[in-house]
Amino acid sequence: MDTCSRCRAEMARTDAVGLNPVTTNLCPRCVDYFELQEVADICQYLENLPAPILVVDGDGVVRGANTQACKAVSKDLPHILNLHGGDVFECAYAQLPGGCGRTVHCSGCTIRRAILDTLSTGTPLSGISVEVLQNVKGKDRKVTFQISTQRLANCVLLQIEGGL
Numbered sequence: 001m002d003t004c005s006r007c008r009a010e011m012a013r014t015d016a017v018g019l020n021p022v023t024t025n026l027c028p029r030c031v032d033y034f035e036l037q038e039v040a041d042i043c044q045y046l047e048n049l050p051a052p053i054l055v056v057d058g059d060g061v062v063r064g065a066n067t068q069a070c071k072a073v074s075k076d077l078p079h080i081l082n083l084h085g086g087d088v089f090e091c092a093y094a095q096l097p098g099g100c101g102r103t104v105h106c107s108g109c110t111i112r113r114a115i116l117d118t119l120s121t122g123t124p125l126s127g128i129s130v131e132v133l134q135n136v137k138g139k140d141r142k143v144t145f146q147i148s149t150q151r152l153a154n155c156v157l158l159q160i161e162g163g164l
């Protein structure tokens, strides 16, 4: 048996709508609950989860983050909220004209593809390796980490695994 990570109800493993069994395991009732709630409620719930998680909408804009996610990207919440994912991750391409999601490089972005896939199909993805070319204060560097995605309400929960 699994336990819902929000209401603690026990449920059969097959009922779980999971991002990553270690992190989130929502029962169908709680998934319905979040469909009706604001992002603020989702963020409050994320605080109790043992992993860095960002809330990203269909435009690739970050709508929320838990404290662990803020630490993972070394930014405080006001410097994350309402920015595009590429700006939060300091992607070098996000600094080009057009910005995150609108440059010629963006169609190949693994993070963007995973978010859009999960949003359109509802299928969670787990342990996807990504490589981001960052530009921090004029210096390029490549970072690799892993992401998992799960749709919740009209957003995607983006879990970051491994160092940025």
Ligand SMILES: [Zn+2]
Residues within 6 Å of the ligand: 004, 005, 006, 007, 008, 009, 026, 027, 028, 029, 030
């Ligand atoms: Zn539940």
